[in-house]
Amino acid sequence: MQPHNRRLLPVMILGIIGAITITGVATATLPSDDLIISQKGKRFGPGDVALHVGEHITVVNDDDNFVHQANVEAETFAFDSGDIEPGAKAVITFPTEGDFTVLCGIHPKMKLAVHVQ
Numbered sequence: 001m002q003p004h005n006r007r008l009l010p011v012m013i014l015g016i017i018g019a020i021t022i023t024g025v026a027t028a029t030l031p032s033d034d035l036i037i038s039q040k041g042k043r044f045g046p047g048d049v050a051l052h053v054g055e056h057i058t059v060v061n062d063d064d065n066f067v068h069q070a071n072v073e074a075e076t077f078a079f080d081s082g083d084i085e086p087g088a089k090a091v092i093t094f095p096t097e098g099d100f101t102v103l104c105g106i107h108p109k110m111k112l113a114v115h116v117q
């Protein structure tokens with residue numbers, strides 16, 4: 001490999017990562033069985049789900065009086081729904097395998113375990 005090609009390598013890697021990211025967003029719009037997660041009673045229901053890479057969950061705030069959130073903070077990706085008002089929902093796509101915890105930033109006891117393989 002010639003010296004000027006080596007300098008291109010980081011750029012190429014960034015390009016590949018960018019392409020993967022764009023693909024991840026695109027798959028979120030593909031129709032698939034919707035896995036609905038309730039937030040009623042200030043708890044995620046069910047509290048434990050298993051997915052394949054690229055699949056998503058739909059978190060629905062079906063509580064009448066509470067604003068919730070659905071946040072993921074992991075090494076491989078992060079998601080922040082912001083406030084989910086009663087009746088609103090957030091869709092979270094999981095682009096990598098691993099075990100993740102979805103949290104509500106408002107109610108620390110709300111936890112959803114997501115196993116992605």
Ligand SMILES: [Cu+2]
Pocket residue numbers: 042066067068069104105106107110
């Ligand atoms: Cu909450």
